[in-house]
Amino acid sequence: MADHAGDEDRSSDGLVSGEAAAADVDQEDRDTDKEEDAVPEKLADDDELKEKWYRRAFFTVFPKLRRVEERRQVYSNDRARNKAFKYANNIVITSKYNIITFVPLNLFEQFLRVANTYFLILLIIQLIPGVSSVPFYSTLVPLIGVLAVTAVKDAYDDVKRHYSDWRINNRAAYRVLSNGAHEKMKQHLRWKNVQVGDVLRLQNNDFITADMMVLSSSEPNSLVYIETAELDGETNLKVRQPIPETSHLQSDEEKLTAFDGLIECEPPNNRLHKFVGTLHWNDKDYALDNDKIILRGCRLRNTKWMYGVVVYAGHDTKLVQNSGSTKFKRTHLDRTMNTLVFFILATLGTLLTICWIGSIVFESVYGVDFTVYVPYYNSLQDTPAEVSFLQILSNTVVLNTLVPISLYVSVEIIRLGLSLLINWDEKMYYEVNGIPAQARTTTLNEELGQIEYIFSDKTGTLTQNIMSFLKCTIHGVKHGETTMEEPPMEQEVTTGKISRGPSPAPDTEAAMLGPEEKKEFIKELFKWNPHADLTDFNFVDDKFVEMCRNRDPDVEDFFRVLSLCHTVLPQEENGVLVYNAQSPDEAALVSAARNFGYVFVARSPFAITLKRLCKGSTDEWIDEEFEVLNILDFNNERKRMSVIVKHEDKITLYCKGADSIVFARLDETSKDAMQTTLKHLSHYAREGLRTLVVAQKHLTREEYSQWATQHHAASIVQVNRDEELDKVYNEIEQNMTLVGATAIEDKLQDGVPEAIANLAKANIKIWVLTGDKQETAINIGYSSKLLVEDMRVFIINAEDKGAVKKQLTDAKDEIVNCEEGKAVEEQWTDTELRLGPPGPPFGIVINGSSLRHALKMEDILLETASRCQAVICCRVTPLQKKKVVDLVKKRKKAVTLAIGDGANDVGMIKGKLLLKWCGNYRTLLASALSQHSKSE
Structure with a gap:
């Protein structure tokens, strides 16, 4: 039975858990309503199913004979031309067997x-x-x-998969027929009969039938709102928008049936957040990216209807491409x-x-x-x-x-029983959301007691992932409640060690307020703003609030960046303005700007509207509209996001990102402010706060026009489009002016210090892999008891390979000398003394740039880090997380446990020997890829 577990996990944790588990009652009701008007069809054509099974078996035995698709061409509304390419149909089969096999x-x-x-x-x-x-x-x-x-x-497991496949493949769909193909101009059909190139109509709350290019929708500017929980674990809404040239098609089915655009794009792949393609239509070329595509597994929300062209179907969709690669x-x-x-x-x-x-x-x-x-x-x-x-x-x-x-058989029965006990364990039940622990496989339960290394993300795993805007620095001036004194933490980079001083203490009257008193104080402080949302808001600097009310120019620059440079979607629910953000950091920053009087109220593909307090007035609010010219997206490599807007005939670039990235792109006039801001950021980081730097740049019309031409050329290239766009982005994101920096609080989850202390007693080594800066990671390490006061902690933060090697070697030599000295000392002590407490433990902190070099020196990195009780890797990318976990698993031959709560943790979770999810309802992707999941 163990030999089958991997296949069972692939189906149940991939497509089945992604789509079938999400097919709730309301969707079934909608499908039933559609089926009443649907054209009667057989479950599946016998010849088609036989051909699919034969092809599947043949290419399983001879995988090298499978046709390799280098470039995909999709002719809209033309099944005859698309048939020549032999693209996959929309039938998805996750079962292993049929009656014959x-x-x-x-x-x-x-x-x-x-x-x-x-x-x-x-x-x-x-x-x-x-x-x-x-x-x-x-x-x-x-x-x-x-x-x-x-x-x-x-057989029981496979019958469930067959039923799930049948239910998904027979959902109802609505197709717009092309002219001349049929007298009718619309057709009800099943998902299994959808083909590449079909133009489909979807309604609100429908699941997306296949990977589609958006043509038009019912919303202003043809915006499409989707929920991507089955893909990336995020329940917040995301927006997609078609190119303006197709948005005018609206719901005119005569125009939609006449749409004959040719889509050229990349072959099927598993990259959920990347799409490169070009639409050729009416003798013009239009760039297509991920914002123009909606993927199978998503769900249409807050959009009455939309039309789209199928680009990938069935096993070629990105959802299915991601579901079948997990190894046993x-x-x-x-x-x-x-x-x-x-x-x-x-x-x-x-x-x-x-x-x-x-x-x-x-x-x-x-x-x-x-x-x-x-x-x-x-x-x-x-x-x-x-x-x-x-x-x-x-x-x-x-x-x-x-x-x-x-x-x-005996072992499998025991494993099944243990899985049921895990699922029924009341101590692992999260009552708030009614989510129990889930053993997603019966084959790995006994490994829980063999774990030697734990790899954990920080944000949302060790911490609550509930962000609160706490402090800021603007043009070199600190604002916000000073809840901590400067902690005397000294870093000796030459020796690679840090010494931890006494814990900081509150020093202001506001900091001494109790929780309820503080809430009342904040409510009184912001009563002038009827649009404020004070949920999880702890800012209590009354002088700074007064500066905002008086529209101080420096403060205006700061909050203009926060209120414009983001991808947040506003939405009214029962008359209350609600923000849907892709990250809690963005939500916290936009909400902070809202509370300080810079209320983000609406966005379209081309404009953002802010509500502002009229200057000189205490209760009159006005709307300001900013034309959005370009959005320079954030990614893990850029570590920054920018937006170019036009307001009152002035063109301005606003940017926010990691301090090291933004500081490297500032002009000469910002040097003094940068040094002061660096000190403030260091202070914030030692308090465990998450920081971002914001900057701006004023552009002339000529400067922007020249850059826009380069940007358009880069956006339609077919090869290495992302690299070309990054070059263009980097060109304009230079010589910016520093505006300030933000400090956001993310509190530890309940019970984290106690859990880490107990794991340390069991001699389990813990590695924290986080994208936060070094000081923040160190502070969280101490507050979570990962780093303790008597621990010898080494800092590895050199920039070049030679210096990194020296720091690792020095740390290793000191650890070895200490261990050898302890061994010699134990030979001369009596038995009673040897049974006393061990010597001081060791810890190591290494940043992302140093880790890049250290991963090329596997032997010395492992020899040093494996001797440490705690390891913190900061400023790391998702790829570096994966490489670190793979390195330890491969070289140490140890049982490893990877803990994550979101899509950026999938790399380190997927494919590991033992996985565990320790997140909440936002992070279903990490849960689907894990073998054991536990709610907060």
Whole structure:
């Protein structure tokens, strides 16, 4: 059964959990309504299904013969031309067997196990006349029982997959027919009959049928709102928008049936957040990116209707491309059982060999003396060797009980029971959302007790991921409640060590207020702003609030960046303005700007509207509209985001991002302010606050016009489009003026320090992999008890490879010397002293730039880090997270546990030996890829 677990995990944790689990009652009701008007169809065409099964089996055996698609061309509303490319249809099959293949394929898989094969051979031996001293059914019945139990379990799991496939493939869809293809101009059909190039209509709350290019929608500017929880774990709404040239099609089905655009794009792949393509239509070329595409697995929200062209269908969709690559994970117990079975077989072989040799000797020397007792001795013509061979077969039957026939079944039943106990454990039940712990596989439970290394994300895993705007610095001046004194933490970079001073203490009257008193104080402080949302808001600097009310120019620059440079979507719910953000950081910053009087109220593809307090007034609010010219997107490589807007004939670039990235792009006039801001950021980081730097740049018309031409050219290239756009982005994001920096609080989750302390007692080594800056990571390390006061902590933060190697070597030498000195000391101490507490533990902190070099020096990195009780990797990218976990798993041969709560943790989670999700309802993707999930 263990051999099947990987396949079961792939289906249930990938597509099935992604789509079928999300097919709730209201969707089924909508499907039922549509099915009443749908054209009656068979479940699936027999020839089509047979062809699909044959192709699937053939390419499984000969994968190199599969056609490699280098570039995809999709002709809209033209099934005949698209058929020549033999694109995948929209039928998705996650099941392993069908009626014909179940018995042979399942038996083949089961007989891949050594024990089952052994008993099959034993059964054949027992069928030989005159060999077995026991009837053949003494082996046949138990073997059939073992095979039947496994087969029933596999069949039950596969029936569920078949039902899930049937339900998904038979959902209702609405297709717009092309002119001349049919007299009617619309058609109801099933998902399984949708093909590449079809123009489909979707309604609010529908699941997306396939990966589609958006043409138009019911919303202003043809915006499309989607929920991507099944893809990236985020429940906040995201916006997609078509190119302006197709948005005018609206719901005019005559125009939609006449749409004949040619889409050229990349071949099917599993990159959820990247799409590169070009639309050729009406003798013009239009760039297509991820904002123009909606993916299968998403759900249409707050949009009455939309139309789109199918680009990828079925197994070519990005959802399915992501669901089938998880490798089977074999546990230590599986390997131990196989080793024991081989050892038992070797022992059996040794015994049989001894018996065989003894039989030959006996038959050669004494065998003839016993023929007188055999009535038919005159008919015996066998030689001693032949008699001995028959004796071996007989001995094999007699000694068959050495190999336990029920071993695998017993283990699987125990694992199933343990999984149920995990699912039923009330102590792992999160009452707030009603989410229990989930053992997503039955094959890895016993590994929980064998863990040696834990790899954990910080934000949302160690911390609550509930962001609160706490402080800021604007043009070198700090604002916000000073809740902490400057902690005397000194960093000696040359020796690579840090020393931790005493804990900071509150120093203001506001900091001494109790929770309820503080809430009342904040409510009174912001009562002038009827648009304020004070949920999780803890800013109490009354002087700064007064500066905002008086529209101080420096403060205006600062909050203009926060209120314009983002991808947040505003939405009214019961008359209340609500923000849907892709990250809690963005939501916190935009909400902060709102509370200080810079209210973001609306956005379109081309404009952002802010509501502002009229200058000189205490209660009159006015709307200001900013034309959005370009959005320079954030990604993990750029580590910044910019927006170019036009307001009152002035063109301005606003930017926010990581301090090291933005500081490197400032002009000469910002040098003094940068030095002061650096000190403030260092202070904020040592308080455990998350920081971002904001800047701006004023552009002339000529400067922007020249850059816009370069940007358009880069946006339509077919090869390396992202690299070309990054070059263009980087060109304009230079010589910016520093505006300030933000400091956001993200509190620890309840019970984290206690949990880490208990894990340390079990000698489990903990590695925290975070994108935060060094000081923030260190402070969180101390507050979570990952780093303790008596721990020797080494800092690895050099920029070049040689310096990184020296810092790692120095740290390793000091650890080794300390360990050797301790060993010598223990030789001269008595037993009672040796049983005392161990020497001080070690910790290491390494930043992303140093880690890039350290990963090329695997030996010294592992030798140093593996001797430390705690390791913190800061400023790391998702790819670096994956490389670190892979390195330890591959080189240390240890059982590893990866903990994450979001899409940026998928890399380090996916494919690891043992996974655990410790997040909340926002992070379903990480949960779907894990083997054990536990709510907060």
